[in-house]
Amino acid sequence: MTMPPDFPGRIARDHLLFRDFEALCAFGGRLSGSESERLALDYVAESGAAASGVPCVSLRVPYLGWRGVKAELVLADGTLAACHPLVRSVATPAGGLTAEVVELGRGTPEEFAAHRADLAGRIALVRHELMFVAGTVHRRRKYDMAREAGAVGFLIAGPIPGGLVTGSSGRGEGEAGIPAAGIAPETAGRLIRTAAGWPRATMRIETVEQPTETRTLIFDMPGRTDEWVVLSAHVDGHDINESAMDNASGVAAALSVARALTPHVAQWRRGIRLAFFSAEEWALTGSARYVASLGEQARANIALNVNLDSVAGNSRLSALTSGFAGVEPFLLSVAQACGHDLRCVRPLLTNSDHANFALAGIPALRLVAGYDEPASNLRLVLTPGDTRDRVAKAELTAAAQLAACITAAACQAEPAEAATWRK
Numbered sequence: 339m340t341m342p343p344d345f346p347g348r349i350a351r352d353h354l355l356f357r358d359f360e361a362l363c364a365f366g367g368r369l370s371g372s373e374s375e376r377l378a379l380d381y382v383a384e385s386g387a388a389a390s391g392v393p394c395v396s397l398r399v400p401y402l403g404w405r406g407v408k409a410e411l412v413l414a415d416g417t418l419a420a421c422h423p424l425v426r427s428v429a430t431p432a433g434g435l436t437a438e439v440v441e442l443g444r445g446t447p448e449e450f451a452a453h454r455a456d457l458a459g460r461i462a463l464v465r466h467e468l469m470f471v472a473g474t475v476h477r478r479r480k481y482d483m484a485r486e487a488g489a490v491g492f493l494i495a496g497p498i499p500g501g502l503v504t505g506s507s508g509r510g511e512g513e514a515g516i517p518a519a520g521i522a523p524e525t526a527g528r529l530i531r532t533a534a535g536w537p538r539a540t541m542r543i544e545t546v547e548q549p550t551e552t553r554t555l556i557f558d559m560p561g562r563t564d565e566w567v568v569l570s571a572h573v574d575g576h577d578i579n580e581s582a583m584d585n586a587s588g589v590a591a592a593l594s595v596a597r598a599l600t601p602h603v604a605q606w607r608r609g610i611r612l613a614f615f616s617a618e619e620w621a622l623t624g625s626a627r628y629v630a631s632l633g634e635q636a637r638a639n640i641a642l643n644v645n646l647d648s649v650a651g652n653s654r655l656s657a658l659t660s661g662f663a664g665v666e667p668f669l670l671s672v673a674q675a676c677g678h679d680l681r682c683v684r685p686l687l688t689n690s691d692h693a694n695f696a697l698a699g700i701p702a703l704r705l706v707a708g709y710d711e712p713a714s715n716l717r718l719v720l721t722p723g724d725t726r727d728r729v730a731k732a733e734l735t736a737a738a739q740l741a742a743c744i745t746a747a748a749c750q751a752e753p754a755e756a757a758t759w760r761k
């Protein structure tokens with residue numbers, strides 16, 4: 339493995355790394371379909387071309403757009419409580435949806451099973467939990483369990499006092515669903531069952547759904563063969579925060595990696611395909627369309643997908659290796675050679691764009707910060723706390739350095755070594 343030693347130094351000196359990160363945060367949360375997302379994609383198209391030295395190829399991604407127009411929750415005593423519609427929540431009937439609320443703790447499968455007889459015709463209330471930890475029950479799974487049990491609405495309480503929580507409802511394009519919204523933990527505290535019975539509440543959610551379009555931005559820096567390492571990050575986020583950790587951090591790091599590696603790629607066996615996806619928060623739509631568009635040969639020519647999603651906010655980095663055990667020795671040796679601690683987490687976690695590559699048989703990993711660190715700032719992802727002040731420059735620099743080392747080594751690996759990644 340040849341590793342020109344100057345990448346980490348170049349990234350440490352890259353003053354554009356933090357500038358890009360802050361610029362992306364300044365556009366706002368970049369919810370798909372918003373002006374904020376459009377401006378951020380324009381910025382990334384320009385910055386990516388400057389970083390890679392090649393023009394941007396912009397791929398059209400049509401999808402069913404959605405936006406929340408109004409959301410409120412009326413408690414039994416008539417007081418209004420703030421709530422935030424989950425992405426692609428269905429609207430309530432015009433007068434609102436009034437029902438009793440069944441509180442299910444975290445919302446584990448055991449809690450849903452134990453309350454199965456209670457849920458029909460009622461609203462399920464669960465807690466948001468740290469996503470980056472083994473054993474977490476994903477919000478979408480809770481939503482599905484609520485629907486299967488006949489619940490007519492879904493509320494999820496955020497972890498931060500006074501703060502709402504957002505995320506995708508998991509409802510696919512044009513599918514049926516139930517109204518779904520995030521609330522503050524104090525509101526959840528007022529929806530607890532008492533001797534008087536389950537409390538009643540009224541959800542009012544208005545939405546607009548119409549066909550729209552976003553973009554996937556591709557920058558191809560060819561190597562000596564027709565093989566590629568795809569370095570990816572998603573640009574979109576949510577509208578209750580700056581989507582700073584998730585995922586201005588990954589986009590800024592990917593741009594910095596491109597700046598550091600561009601001068602060398604032409605000499606390497608494999609090229610770098612820099613890919614910026616959007617509508618990631620919408621069931622990974624951008625990357626799903628992209629991977630689906632690849633023929634068998636194009637998939638075979640991708641040696642590895644290195645997906646950067648939420649790479650700062652904590653100094654501990656993990657690689658989620660999507661079941662590709664064969665890629666782990668390579669990653670660990672690269673990390674050690676670069677002086678980084680790296681933990682490999684084996685199960686396929688369908689929580690970012692790498693999952694679409696992995697499901698298509700392409701070795702894929704997600705680099706993520708703060709995995710299994712419950713106290714880390716990553717607990718604030720999807721809450722109003724995902725803002726730029728949660729990210730230290732040193733964390734972002736270290737993530738970009740490790741991503742550069744992995745990408746450079748993957749581009750240069752011998753075919754026999756790269757073949758082990760697909761096992």
Ligand SMILES: [Zn+2]
Binds near residue numbers: 648
């Ligand atoms: Zn993300």
